[in-house]
Each structure stands twice: as C-alpha cells, then as structure tokens.
Amino acid sequence: MILERALITVKPGQAEAFKAAFPKARPHIASARGFQKIEMRQGIENPEDFLLLIWWDTLEDHTVGFRESPAFTEWRAILGPLFAAPPAVVHHDEPL
Numbered sequence: 056m057i058l059e060r061a062l063i064t065v066k067p068g069q070a071e072a073f074k075a076a077f078p079k080a081r082p083h084i085a086s087a088r089g090f091q092k093i094e095m096r097q098g099i100e101n102p103e104d105f106l107l108l109i110w111w112d113t114l115e116d117h118t119v120g121f122r123e124s125p126a127f128t129e130w131r132a133i134l135g136p137l138f139a140a141p142p143a144v145v146h147h148d149e150p151l
Contacts, residue, residue, distance in 0.1 A: 056091060057114050061107040061142040070102045073137045080133040083126040089116025114146055
C-alpha cells in the first residue's frame with residue numbers, strides 16, 4: 056500500500072469554505088480504483104494549512120488511475136479554487 060501526503064494551503068480567509076467543500080469532493084476520490092482510506096486534517100498553528108493523507112493500493116492507482124480520470128477534474132474543480140498554491144504531493148512506501 057502507498058501513502059500519498061499532500062500539504063495544502065488555502066487562500067487567506069478560506070479555511071471554512073475549504074472544510075465545507077471537502078465532503079463534496081471526497082466521493083470523487085473515494086470511488087477511484089485502488090483507493091483505501093482518506094484523512095484531511097487542519098493545521099492548529101496555521102488553520103489555512105491542511106494535511107491530506109490518502110492510502111492507495113499502488114502508486115499508479117493515484118498517479119495514473121485517479122489523476123488522469125474525470126473524477127480528478129471534478130475533485131480539483133471543487134477544491135482547487137480555494138488553493139493558495141498547488142499542493143505539495145509526495146508518496147510514501149509501506150511502514151518500516
């Protein structure tokens with residue numbers, strides 16, 4: 056299993072709007088092939104920072120299957136307008 060980690064910063068004053076939009080975007084990713092689990096956590100020191108964690112069966116389930124699908128376009132249409140900058144995304148291997 057692969058863990059995707061995305062650090063998302065939303066535009067100033069948009070944290071509540073982002074939190075309200077996330078449940079609308081969630082089904083688009085949750086229905087993707089290889090999807091296992093998702094968590095979104097808001098920053099404490101900076102509430103405009105969010106940590107997105109998504110567990111996938113394989114790296115390709117995220118990078119190809121989801122990112123190249125219409126579901127990704129829908130996901131991004133819902134959340135993307137609130138981003139201050141593109142999310143910083145990295146992938147992590149199985150736990151040690």
